[in-house]
Amino acid sequence: MIPRAALALALTTGTAAGQEGCFAVTLQGGAAGQVPAIAAALTARVGELGATVDGRTVTVPGSWDIAAREALFTAPGRLSFHAVDDNADTGAALIHDVAIDRAEVRVEVAGPALVLTRASRDAASPERITTERVGRALAVAVDGAVIATPRVMEPIRGGRLAISGGLGGLDPDDMSRGLAAPLPLQLRIAVVDRVACAAGEK
Known part of the structure; x- marks a missing residue:
């Protein structure tokens, strides 16, 4: 059993990483009634990556760097737009919790770009905000962390x-999975166990 506080050190020193078997990541957070929604979101995030979900426990291949991918397990995945003043300070959110139906990563010459398809019910809000801020900067944040501050050249219309850009140094693939399958709340990793892999896991 690897306590949460020792996880990063264990992975760095090789006492957990690189061994045969799988990791069972036990998460904490949320009421009992939220567990089905939590499990559904986690399954959508990691189900195609060789991981399995049982409630708040995610079993992943032993090759995973869990410390580096912590946000994939725990971050809510909430997109918001913020005003930026003349001093480049980020202000209060203009739009909270922009609903995303689909998120994907596109490879461009300048680096990866995150392409988001917004839910139709939210389509009007980004268009209104960007119409009001043409020629001004607008910060785009994921879970409160700014990933880009583009200058609005024209209103965002359509879905x-x-x-593009540095994306705050976050992994674009994991970010896209989180945005497309948001959690109902912030979770935390409680403990990580080394376990035998089930059929289909490795």
């Missing part, structure tokens, strides 16, 4: 939004 697609492309975000």
